Structures are given as C-alpha cells and as structure tokens.
Amino acid sequence: FAGQINGTTGYEEAGAQGLIAGANAALKVANREPLILGREQAYIGVLIDDLVTCGVDEPYRMFTSRAEFRLMLRQDNADRRLTPLGRAAGLVDEERWQRLRDKQEQIDDTKQQLDTTRAGDVTLTKLLRRPEVEWTELIQHCPSLTMVTEEVAEQVVYDVKYAGYVERQQVQIARQQRLADKRIPDNFDYEAIGHLRTEAKQKLTRVRPISIAQASRISGITPADMALVLAHLQRGRTSSAADDAS
Known part of the structure; x- marks a missing residue:
C-alpha cells in the first residue's frame, strides 16, 4: 500500500516503506522520535530520501547505483549497521540484540x-x-x-x-x-564532468543552480550525480589555488 501511494514498483521497495511506516506509526503513538535512516546507513534511507526530495515521474525502483555510499551498504554488515537502530526503535528483541553483541x-x-x-x-x-x-x-x-x-x-x-x-x-x-551549501560558479561547465549522466548535464545546464544545495533538489538529479559535481568543483578550486600560488 505504501509503495502504491508513493509511486514505487517492486515488492522489496513496498516492503521497506511499509516497515518504516509501521515503525514510525507505533513510535508516534508512543510519543517517541521517528526512525529515520540516512543515505549512508541503508538502502531504505536512499529510497525514502529520493522519494521525499526528488519525487517520481515514473515508477521508482531501488537500484544500488542510486546510492553514492555503496561500500558502506554491504550485505555482510547489514546486521551491524541496522540492528542498533532497530533496537533503539523497539524493533529488536533481547535475544537478537544479544546475538549481535556476541558476534x-x-x-x-x-x-x-x-x-x-x-x-x-x-x-x-x-x-x-x-x-x-x-x-x-x-x-x-x-x-x-x-x-x-x-x-x-x-x-x-x-x-x-x-x-x-x-x-x-x-x-x-x-x-x-x-559542502551541502557550497556555491557553484555561473560559468561552471557540467559537460566537462566525466561519468555524469546526460540527463543530469542537461538539467543542471538548463537550471543553472547557484549552490550545491539547490542543485541537489532538482528533480532527477541523484546524490551520485552531486558527488561527481562536488568532486569536479573541488578539483577546480584546488587547481585555481595552485595556479595562484605559482
């Protein structure tokens, strides 16, 4: 049901949203802080952040390529990443918690x-x-x-x-x-960024955002795109500083 409302497709995507929705409904009734997963903590966090900040023009699928911090989101460390968060939210019982601590x-x-x-x-x-x-x-x-x-x-x-x-x-x-609020020069050349998706280049060139924060809110621009823009922007400033020093 959550997946249908939010415009996702796939059982895993729907199940993930249902899990978070159910957990936060219970936490709200108990007057506790909501369970919010960051993009660097879980693929569920990536999925929800994309839906909230970017919206959807077509059915959304969760691909690993949507996450900019994939190395942190390995399947082998899923229990160590998420069990403490689940425990804090009241989703993990004592037996499972002790099993993780022993491990x-x-x-x-x-x-x-x-x-x-x-x-x-x-x-x-x-x-x-x-x-x-x-x-x-x-x-x-x-x-x-x-x-x-x-x-x-x-x-x-x-x-x-x-x-x-x-x-x-x-x-x-x-x-x-x-660097979330880092300014972007008016003459910034998005076409010069290697591996940046064509769609991202076109939208960024058309909108001409004045900051990284504004750019990240453009529909269809992913955090992976912004990671490339940030890296290119940082290299450009480093090169300029080196030229000035010489």
Missing part, C-alpha cells in the same frame, strides 16, 4: 588476535590486506583461528580488506555534509 565481541577479539600475531616481519592484519591472501593462509600461521566461526571470519576478512576504502568513503560523507 561483535568475537569479531573484535579476532581482529585483536590478528593485530598481535606475526607472520615473519608483518602482523596477520597487514598480511590479510594483501589481495591474494585468504583466511586459510592465516590459519597456517595461527592454528587457533580454526576456532573462529565462518560467519565471523568472513566479516573480519571484509573489514580488514575494505578498511582503507571505507575510511575514504567516511571522509567523503563528512565532506559532502560540509
């Missing part, structure tokens, strides 16, 4: 073990960061890792291997929040 404790303990165990002149953590190294190779250097469950081992591997990329994306998230 997180095992993950933390395993990471500490990798940090303190060496394979030659490097720690197992640094060894695991190498693309060609798998979990089975770590077991050869530390047999006690055979006691780690497959679920925990998989999460540790992802966390260690993706750590650098995740940190960079976290910096990007903070930067976008700071």
Whole structure:
C-alpha cells in the first residue's frame, strides 16, 4: 500500500516503506522520535530520501547505483549497521540484540588476535590486506583461528580488506555534509564532468543552480550525480589555488 501511494514498483521497495511506516506509526503513538535512516546507513534511507526530495515521474525502483555510499551498504554488515537502530526503535528483541553483541565481541577479539600475531616481519592484519591472501593462509600461521566461526571470519576478512576504502568513503560523507551549501560558479561547465549522466548535464545546464544545495533538489538529479559535481568543483578550486600560488 505504501509503495502504491508513493509511486514505487517492486515488492522489496513496498516492503521497506511499509516497515518504516509501521515503525514510525507505533513510535508516534508512543510519543517517541521517528526512525529515520540516512543515505549512508541503508538502502531504505536512499529510497525514502529520493522519494521525499526528488519525487517520481515514473515508477521508482531501488537500484544500488542510486546510492553514492555503496561500500558502506554491504550485505555482510547489514546486521551491524541496522540492528542498533532497530533496537533503539523497539524493533529488536533481547535475544537478537544479544546475538549481535556476541558476534561483535568475537569479531573484535579476532581482529585483536590478528593485530598481535606475526607472520615473519608483518602482523596477520597487514598480511590479510594483501589481495591474494585468504583466511586459510592465516590459519597456517595461527592454528587457533580454526576456532573462529565462518560467519565471523568472513566479516573480519571484509573489514580488514575494505578498511582503507571505507575510511575514504567516511571522509567523503563528512565532506559532502560540509559542502551541502557550497556555491557553484555561473560559468561552471557540467559537460566537462566525466561519468555524469546526460540527463543530469542537461538539467543542471538548463537550471543553472547557484549552490550545491539547490542543485541537489532538482528533480532527477541523484546524490551520485552531486558527488561527481562536488568532486569536479573541488578539483577546480584546488587547481585555481595552485595556479595562484605559482
């Protein structure tokens, strides 16, 4: 029903909206703060933000390409991302909450073990960061890792291997929040932005928004588009500063 009202198509999209609508209806009755998921927290957050800020001209489908922070929204960390939020909203019972806490404790303990165990002149953590190294190779250097469950081992591997990329994306998230009201020059050339969608180039060129905040509210302009505009704008200012310094 929520999907039909808001103009989405697909069972998952409808189910996601129904879940949030039901949770917030209960929270409102209880005079509690609503459950609002950010774009960097969940695909549901991306979907709802798109519907609220952009509207729909045709049935909306949730594609991973609509999210600018996809690395944060991996399926392997969904429970760690969303269970605490669900717990705060009263959607997660004590058994499930304790299960997550136990899992997180095992993950933390395993990471500490990798940090303190060496394979030659490097720690197992640094060894695991190498693309060609798998979990089975770590077991050869530390047999006690055979006691780690497959679920925990998989999460540790992802966390260690993706750590650098995740940190960079976290910096990007903070930067976008700071630059939400950044001004756009009148002569800004959207055609020069590589990988920017043709539709986005046409709409931005036609409207000529004066700020990033205004540009982001244009119907059909996605946060992924704005991430590209921000990056290009930032590079342009950096180049200008370098030219002035020289």
